Every structure is written in C-alpha cells, then in structure tokens.
Amino acid sequence: MITFENVSKAFEGVKAIDDLSLTITQGEFTVVIGASGSGKSSALKMINRLLEHDSGRILFAGREIRSFKPEELRRRMGYAIQSIGLFPHWTVEQNIATVPNLLQWPRSRTRDRVTELMETLQLPPEVYRHRYPHQLSGGQQQRVGVARALAGDPDMLLMDEPFGALDPVTRAALQQEIARIHDASGKTIVLVTHDIDEALRLADRIVVLDRGRVVQVGSPREILSSPANDFVADFVGRSDVGVKLLGLYTVAACLRPGDVAPGPPIASAASLREALSAFVARQVDRIPVVDEQGRPVGVIALADLLRLRL
Ligand SMILES: Nc1ncnc2c1ncn2[C@@H]1O[C@H](COP(=O)(O)OP(=O)(O)OP(=O)(O)O)[C@@H](O)[C@H]1O
Ligand SMILES: [Mg+2]
Incomplete structure (x- = not known):
C-alpha cells in the first residue's frame, strides 16, 4: 500500500531519514518503534506529505505520493499526531467532524458518527460534545485526536504515539479498541510508539528504526526471538524476552x-x-x-x- 524506496530526508544537513526502504502492506498493522530522535515521526509525516522527502520515492497505491494533492492524501489517511493538534476554537464535536464536514456528509450522519466514536473512545457525548480542547485533560484530548482520525472512515490510519498521555488502564482499553477496529475493518494501520509492549501487543509487523535507518522488520515473535543486532536486543529487553514471548x-x-x-x-x-x-x-x-x-x-x-x- 505504501512503499518507501531509498528515501532520505535531512534537516540542516543532518540526515533524519537515511536511505529508508520499506513496504507497508495493505491491511496490516505495522508498528514503528525506535529511540527518541530515530526518525519515526518524520517517516510517518512523509506518508501524508506533511514533510517532503529529499530523495528516493514514496509510492501510495502504486503512484508517487507527490502526484497526489496533499488534501486528498489527508482525506484518505486518518492522522493522529503526537502533540494532539486539535483546533482550539472548535468544540470536540467540530474537531471530530473535520473530515466528514470536508466530505459534506449529511448532518445527521456526521452527528451519529461523532456520537459513535465518542462512545467507542470512552468520552460520554452528553458531557464532552460541546467542550473545547482546553477544557479537557491531555488524555481526553488525545482520544478526541484518535476519534478525529477515524471519523471519515479512511483507507489508512497513521498514528503517532496516540496513547502517550494515558494511564495504563485507559491505554490498555484503547489498545484493545484499536486492535478490534483493525480486526473488524482490515484497515491499514501504521502506529508509532517507543513502548515495546504496545508494539508487541498490536503489531502484525514491527519496524525498528535507529538513526533514520531500518534495522529490522519482523513479526513480534521474530523480533523477540531473533533480534537482528545488539541494538534491537537491548531495545526489546534482553532480560525479559521469555515473559514477553509468553505474552504473545x-x-x-x-x-x-x-x-x-x-x-x-x-x-x-x-x-x-x-x-x-x-x-x-x-x-x-x-x-x-x-x-x-x-x-x-x-x-x-x-x-x-x-x-x-x-
Ligand atoms: N522540523 C525539523 N527541523 C529540524 N530538525 C528536525 C525537524 N523535525 C525533526 N528533526 C530532527 O530529525 C530527527 C528525527 O526526528 P523525529 O521527530 O522523526 O524523531 P522521533 O523518532 O519521532 O522521536 P520521538 O520518539 O522523540 O518522537 C531528530 O534528530 C530531530 O531533531
Ligand atoms: Mg516522534
């Protein structure tokens, strides 16, 4: 569905993404992990052209993404970002309805969709529908961001640490919800995290990045049982590989x-x-x-x- 071919991207002469080649298969749940600064967010943002690559090719449905209008990519790919990025002067309802409104859905359909997503993400609609982002906690804002990404029923979901600000219980519940959405819809999902347990729980395939390069791509089992190098072994945690395997x-x-x-x-x-x-x-x-x-x-x-x- 998405192919990176020898993609590089530098900021002020320093490579953030370095000759990255990667295929994201349709319908798969891909989780990108790596240390802070390894290029995870940059790689994700290049998929919907929030960031332009310097060299190489990125293909979406067989076409170089530069040939798509950015608006079209963003309608077809739901995006939930690390820093939440809600529109501050819009209510929760208006934020979630961003893409349905762009697509000019009938009002009642949009309203029903917002209600459904708020219930799914454990934000009681009667309490939160008309609130503004500053009247929500960080974790609630994050959930609104996830709801907004899902609202237009996109082909693909790009999620950058969508559960970062959540307590472990809410986090586990939302992980389960995203896994359920993936199983039910067969959507292509790319999720960035630096939480190895989150990666193991959700991924069909894990992509490990280090300094802008792919160091390993594999199923959770492969990553745990045959780490490609010391970096991956350290990242997945050498001492508790056994219990992590049991967790699968x-x-x-x-x-x-x-x-x-x-x-x-x-x-x-x-x-x-x-x-x-x-x-x-x-x-x-x-x-x-x-x-x-x-x-x-x-x-x-x-x-x-x-x-x-x-
Ligand atoms: N707009 C920018 N201008 C300059 N440098 C940038 C910019 N965006 C990212 N970088 C640099 O590119 C590298 C990769 O950043 P990126 O945000 O992709 O990392 P990340 O893996 O998402 O990290 P984190 O886990 O902390 O979110 C970092 O060294 C970062 O400082
Ligand atoms: Mg990041």
Missing part, C-alpha cells in the same frame, strides 16, 4: 481440554504471561480455564507451559 500467546494454546482443577479460573483468552504470573502468585501448578461465557473448558498446567516451544 493465549492460554488456549496450552490447554488440557476437559481436565478439572480447584481454585479461581483464568480466561482462555488471557495471555500465557498472565498465566505464569498466576502460577507464581498462587503457588499452584494447575489452574482451571473458562471460555468467554465463563464455562469451564479445561486446565492449564505449569509443566506444559515450560515445555512449550515458542
């Missing part, structure tokens, strides 16, 4: 169906990392497992977990 799998992958065990159950959709934590916290070696409806489906055994080939 669910209890369902390690189930003894039909068995029974005493004690409070764990959900089959919980991660094996949570299961390991439960084994340690409870000092047991078998835990009953239930499905989404709370029905018993079997048992998870610590011994099986240790024998798994991840």
Whole structure:
C-alpha cells in the first residue's frame, strides 16, 4: 500500500531519514518503534506529505505520493499526531467532524458518527460534545485526536504515539479498541510508539528504526526471538524476552481440554504471561480455564507451559 524506496530526508544537513526502504502492506498493522530522535515521526509525516522527502520515492497505491494533492492524501489517511493538534476554537464535536464536514456528509450522519466514536473512545457525548480542547485533560484530548482520525472512515490510519498521555488502564482499553477496529475493518494501520509492549501487543509487523535507518522488520515473535543486532536486543529487553514471548500467546494454546482443577479460573483468552504470573502468585501448578461465557473448558498446567516451544 505504501512503499518507501531509498528515501532520505535531512534537516540542516543532518540526515533524519537515511536511505529508508520499506513496504507497508495493505491491511496490516505495522508498528514503528525506535529511540527518541530515530526518525519515526518524520517517516510517518512523509506518508501524508506533511514533510517532503529529499530523495528516493514514496509510492501510495502504486503512484508517487507527490502526484497526489496533499488534501486528498489527508482525506484518505486518518492522522493522529503526537502533540494532539486539535483546533482550539472548535468544540470536540467540530474537531471530530473535520473530515466528514470536508466530505459534506449529511448532518445527521456526521452527528451519529461523532456520537459513535465518542462512545467507542470512552468520552460520554452528553458531557464532552460541546467542550473545547482546553477544557479537557491531555488524555481526553488525545482520544478526541484518535476519534478525529477515524471519523471519515479512511483507507489508512497513521498514528503517532496516540496513547502517550494515558494511564495504563485507559491505554490498555484503547489498545484493545484499536486492535478490534483493525480486526473488524482490515484497515491499514501504521502506529508509532517507543513502548515495546504496545508494539508487541498490536503489531502484525514491527519496524525498528535507529538513526533514520531500518534495522529490522519482523513479526513480534521474530523480533523477540531473533533480534537482528545488539541494538534491537537491548531495545526489546534482553532480560525479559521469555515473559514477553509468553505474552504473545493465549492460554488456549496450552490447554488440557476437559481436565478439572480447584481454585479461581483464568480466561482462555488471557495471555500465557498472565498465566505464569498466576502460577507464581498462587503457588499452584494447575489452574482451571473458562471460555468467554465463563464455562469451564479445561486446565492449564505449569509443566506444559515450560515445555512449550515458542
Ligand atoms: N522540523 C525539523 N527541523 C529540524 N530538525 C528536525 C525537524 N523535525 C525533526 N528533526 C530532527 O530529525 C530527527 C528525527 O526526528 P523525529 O521527530 O522523526 O524523531 P522521533 O523518532 O519521532 O522521536 P520521538 O520518539 O522523540 O518522537 C531528530 O534528530 C530531530 O531533531
Ligand atoms: Mg516522534
């Protein structure tokens, strides 16, 4: 869907993006990670021409992006930026409705869409619809930014640390919501973060940037189990690779169906990392497992977990 071919970009003679080649596949959830200053935001901004590349080619749907009008790119690609960037003199409703209004949707359709997105992003419409950005907390503003990016139902979503200012609970809820939106819509999503756990949770593919260059592209499992170099190994955290790998799998992958065990159950959709934590916290070696409806489906055994080939 998006291809970078040998793209470079310098600021005052210093390369922020250095000979970057990368393909972002349609329908995939791509997460770009890297240290501060590695060029993540710059790479993202070049996709919708907020920043022009100096050399190389960037293709969108097979065409060099310079041949698209910037307005067209921005309508087709929802964009939620790091610094929020809401229009200060517009209400929450007007901010979220930016693209629907540009597209001249009927008023009732736009209103319904705003209501739906505010509910999805846990901003009760009756409380927040008519507020202005300065009357919101940082995390609420960020959620309005995400709602605005989603509003016009774009082909592609570009998100630059969209959950940075959120507490862990709200953050986890919104990560789950974005994952659900991705599963349901099959949209192409590119999300920038420096949180490796967020990357592992959401990504189909992870792109690791270092000083404007791609150092590795791979699935979460590949990045964890075969880091390309010391930089990637340090970035993903050498000491807890094992538990992070367990975090990629669910209890369902390690189930003894039909068995029974005493004690409070764990959900089959919980991660094996949570299961390991439960084994340690409870000092047991078998835990009953239930499905989404709370029905018993079997048992998870610590011994099986240790024998798994991840
Ligand atoms: N408008 C600009 N003018 C000059 N230098 C810039 C500009 N934008 C970015 N840079 C420089 O380019 C490099 C990459 O910046 P970029 O914002 O892409 O990094 P990042 O990976 O998004 O970092 P962070 O995690 O801190 O957001 C940095 O060294 C930055 O100082
Ligand atoms: Mg950035």
